[in-house]
Amino acid sequence: MCGIVGYVGFRRAADLIVEGLRRLEYRGYDSAGLAVLDDEGRIEVRKAAGRLARLESLVRASVPDAAIGIGHTRWATHGAPTDGNAHPHLGGCAATGHAVSESLAIVHNGVIENFRGLKAGLEAEGYVFRSETDSEVVAHLIDNCLKRALATGPRVTDEPADSPWVVAVREALAQLRGTYGLLVLFAGRPDLLVAARLGSPLVVGVGDGEHFIASDSSPLAGHADRIVYLADHEVAVITSDTLRIIHRDAGRVEPSVLPLELSAADVGLGGHPHFMLKEIHEQPETIRAAMRGRLSRDDATAVFGGLNLTPAQLQHVNRIVLTGCGTSWHAALVGEYLIEEFARLPVEVEYASELRYRNPPIDEGTLLFAITQSGETADTLAALRELKRKGHPTLAICNVVGSTIANEADGGIYLHAGPEIGVASTKAFTSQCVVLALLALYFGRLRHMSYEQGRAFIAALERLPDLVAEALEADPLIRSVAEKYRSASTFLYLGRQYNFPVALEGALKLKEISYIHAEGYPAAEMKHGPIALVDPLTPSVFLIPQGAVYDKVILNLEEIKARKGPVIAIASPGDERVRELADDVIEVPDAPDFLQPIVEAIPLQLLAYHIAVLRGCDVDKPRNLAKSVTVE
Ligand code: G6P
Numbered sequence: 001m002c003g004i005v006g007y008v009g010f011r012r013a014a015d016l017i018v019e020g021l022r023r024l025e026y027r028g029y030d031s032a033g034l035a036v037l038d039d040e041g042r043i044e045v046r047k048a049a050g051r052l053a054r055l056e057s058l059v060r061a062s063v064p065d066a067a068i069g070i071g072h073t074r075w076a077t078h079g080a081p082t083d084g085n086a087h088p089h090l091g092g093c094a095a096t097g098h099a100v101s102e103s104l105a106i107v108h109n110g111v112i113e114n115f116r117g118l119k120a121g122l123e124a125e126g127y128v129f130r131s132e133t134d135s136e137v138v139a140h141l142i143d144n145c146l147k148r149a150l151a152t153g154p155r156v157t158d159e160p161a162d163s164p165w166v167v168a169v170r171e172a173l174a175q176l177r178g179t180y181g182l183l184v185l186f187a188g189r190p191d192l193l194v195a196a197r198l199g200s201p202l203v204v205g206v207g208d209g210e211h212f213i214a215s216d217s218s219p220l221a222g223h224a225d226r227i228v229y230l231a232d233h234e235v236a237v238i239t240s241d242t243l244r245i246i247h248r249d250a251g252r253v254e255p256s257v258l259p260l261e262l263s264a265a266d267v268g269l270g271g272h273p274h275f276m277l278k279e280i281h282e283q284p285e286t287i288r289a290a291m292r293g294r295l296s297r298d299d300a301t302a303v304f305g306g307l308n309l310t311p312a313q314l315q316h317v318n319r320i321v322l323t324g325c326g327t328s329w330h331a332a333l334v335g336e337y338l339i340e341e342f343a344r345l346p347v348e349v350e351y352a353s354e355l356r357y358r359n360p361p362i363d364e365g366t367l368l369f370a371i372t373q374s375g376e377t378a379d380t381l382a383a384l385r386e387l388k389r390k391g392h393p394t395l396a397i398c399n400v401v402g403s404t405i406a407n408e409a410d411g412g413i414y415l416h417a418g419p420e421i422g423v424a425s426t427k428a429f430t431s432q433c434v435v436l437a438l439l440a441l442y443f444g445r446l447r448h449m450s451y452e453q454g455r456a457f458i459a460a461l462e463r464l465p466d467l468v469a470e471a472l473e474a475d476p477l478i479r480s481v482a483e484k485y486r487s488a489s490t491f492l493y494l495g496r497q498y499n500f501p502v503a504l505e506g507a508l509k510l511k512e513i514s515y516i517h518a519e520g521y522p523a524a525e526m527k528h529g530p531i532a533l534v535d536p537l538t539p540s541v542f543l544i545p546q547g548a549v550y551d552k553v554i555l556n557l558e559e560i561k562a563r564k565g566p567v568i569a570i571a572s573p574g575d576e577r578v579r580e581l582a583d584d585v586i587e588v589p590d591a592p593d594f595l596q597p598i599v600e601a602i603p604l605q606l607l608a609y610h611i612a613v614l615r616g617c618d619v620d621k622p623r624n625l626a627k628s629v630t631v632e
Pocket of ligand 1: 326371375380423629
């Protein structure tokens with residue numbers, strides 16, 4: 001959802017901000033804007049609803065060459081996506097009979113819950129609101145505090161916390177209820193940006209004589225080699241050369257400056273037409289990365305560095321709850337099959353949006369895993385907080401380093417899949433499944449799984465990247481299958497056992513990016529309703545590799561064929577029985593049942609991708625969707 005970029009240094013800020021906003025486009029947005037200072041220190045704003053290209057043309061037409069500025073991509077919550085509601089918002093009040101003098105501009109991510117009350121108070125003091133957003137209240141509130149801070153006489157001190165601009169921001173923050181990632185640019189202060197975070201991420205990129213501020217690290221790639229993750233309740237006072245951090249309760253804190261391991265290539269297309277296709281093809285490598293350093297052949301188990309639980313706590317676990325949203329929830333379902341089969345631990349999978357309000361009885365030995373690519377999904381975060389509040393250990397399976405969920409969980413496991421920019425999740429899904437397989441191995445070996453079984457499990461995992469690479473070779477064939485079915489208006493996706501969650505995921509991929517209605521079902525359940533949809537125009541995608549339930553799925557496939565439904569089968573190499581029955585067959589290499597979800601996901605991702613491209617859809621930025629959903 002919304003994105004923030006800011007710059008203070010020596011280069012032309014507007015260009016860097018537009019480039020940074022482009023890298024944040026993947027989060028989803030409906031308007032964009034920026035503010036810089038002119039030669040006289042006055043604030044100049046350009047903003048426009050719609051795609052970033054509109055803002056770019058405004059910037060090309062005219063914008064000062066300032067070396068300081070802030071920018072934003074907005075995903076509307078309060079107020080429609082219009083030019084006026086786009087950020088930045090200006091703070092300033094007209095004294096009676098005078099024009100408004102704007103003292104500052106802000107960009108804001110998050111939601112201000114008490115904005116109505118604050119707005120009424122500010123209006124009573126003469127502030128005129130120009131937008132319907134909750135964010136504008138923050139701009140006027142800081143202006144109001146600044147007027148008071150300046151009126152009491154600026155204290156001349158080296159301590160930035162004492163400067164009226166910082167005092168004003170901190171006083172305003174104290175009045176806000178809700179969440180914010182906030183960046184403030186002040187008129188007449190070409191050397192100062194103030195950033196603040198509560199519940200909405202902000203990072204600072206540290207360069208030589210320049211600083212970058214952003215809502216995630218992607219705008220920093222290629223520009224800064226060091227990064228600081230702001231924590232909740234921190235305010236950063238940023239000039240081109242200095243970075244001071246003040247914590248609401250702890251006072252001044254030393255920034256923890258980490259190396260930024262993200263290159264410009266990581267956030268570029270690398271010759272692919274879309275990020276989604278690039279990310280699909282990265283999977284042999286991202287799967288390897290998810291396993292790297294985590295397999296111990298000697299002990300025939302998995303090794304994790306960041307669970308932060310004592311052996312006694314781990315031994316005590318008697319139930320696991322897996323939660324997440326969207327694709328991450330599908331990975332959780334795969335995890336349920338894996339952990340129950342190999343660790344013999346009862347697993348419950350719950351949508352995070354339901355778990356947070358359901359108040360289920362949970363006993364002491366329950367361990368929660370929040371599964372999330374972004375680490376920012378509001379519902380997943382709320383579910384994690386709820387279980388944490390009740391005293392349960394909470395762990396995250398997460399891709400984005402330094403994200404809110406990664407920070408708030410007691411411990412966790414990173415996917416190390418690199419930035420996932422296509423809105424429809426692909427490589428994160430397979431990495432999540434790999435990490436869940438590692439957990440099944442780990443808990444299995446803590447309990448009853450034998451050394452030999454552990455070794456065999458590891459050997460199978462180690463073959464996985466090659467199997468995925470082989471599955472990707474079907475890309476040209478899948479494109480031709482996509483040509484054939486691109487005009488269908490409904491698809492069914494059917495699979496059993498380990499392949500049932502993949503059927504759900506395949507259907508979700510198609511819905512998300514091609515806008516075709518699709519449903520995933522356990523193959524046998526199809527006869528309890530969805531079979532009524534079957535006709536010669538409704539294709540069914542069958543996941544039917546050789547394995548424990550192969551014969552059963554063949555029966556289900558025959559039931560569809562008997563009703564003249566076209567069948568696309570994802571099957572094992574050389575399966576003549578399937579070839580006789582199905583209209584189209586996409587072969588995937590053989591894998592043990594428990595790893596099939598990862599291999600089978602590949603053709604489904606490619607099928608959705610090609611159908612969407614053939615239908616002219618914007619696959620990386622599908623309509624109405626956001627990459628990380630930071631509102632409830
Ligand atoms: C959004 C995205 C989905 C994603 C879901 C959960 O809806 O569009 O692709 O699966 O959020 O995101 P997370 O970052 O928590 O995995």
